[in-house]
Amino acid sequence: MFKKSHSIKTSLSKEEIIAILQTKVENFHRDNSKFDFEGNVNLRGEINIKPTFDFGPREQFRPEILGKIHGSSIDLEFTISSFLKRLFLLIIAMEFVFVVFIYNKFEDLQVLLFFPFLLIFFLVLKFTFDSKVKKSIALLESYFK
Template sequence: MFKKSHIIKTSLSKEEIIAILQTKVENFHRENSKFDFEGNVNLSGEINIKPTFDYGPREQFRPEILGKIHGNQMDLEFQLSAMMKKVLWIIILIEPLFIGFVYFKTQDKQVLLFFPFLIVFMVIFKFTFDSKVKKAITLLESYFK
């Protein structure tokens, strides 16, 4: 659900792609930085970066971008950060327990309305993640036109 693959093809060589990416990626995000991504692009063509274009309170929604450069194309995979995966699993596992506990203590049917909250939360979370992935793809593709 929170994983997306994308391939970027270009007419540039592997070395040119790496050189361009290395000018756009810094090791660690610094305040007032002009870099678009933080992470690592090594000379063998392995990519492990995160976007910094909207770094701030919502940074936890930034996708991790893992990839490999093969000739004139980049195979990319976008996924949630490890911390957000843990938070998501905790929410998914604890909410039904919470709802069950409250329901059996109060016998109030309105408590069951928490289930739609979980669904709405997941949908909003998915749209936010997809939006950030799309923005990162657009930015990466713009480097190689």
């Protein structure tokens, strides 16, 4: 659900791609930074970055971008952080336990309405994730035109 793959094709060489990415990526985000991404792009063509274009206390739901440069092609994979994956599993488990406990105690079918709220919560997160992935893809593609 929170994973997406994308490939960018360009006419540039692997070395040129690495050089361009290294000028757009800083090691870690600093205040008032002009860089669009933080992370690492090494000389072997391995990419491990996160976008910083919407960095702030309320904008931490940003994708981790893992990738590999193969000649003139960049293969990218967008995922959520492992912390958020564990948090989502905890939320789902707690929700399930809560609903089972309440249902067994009161035997009221209205308790099952918690599941649609959980579904809506994850759909909002999915749309947010997809939006940030699209923005990251557009920004990365703009570097190689």
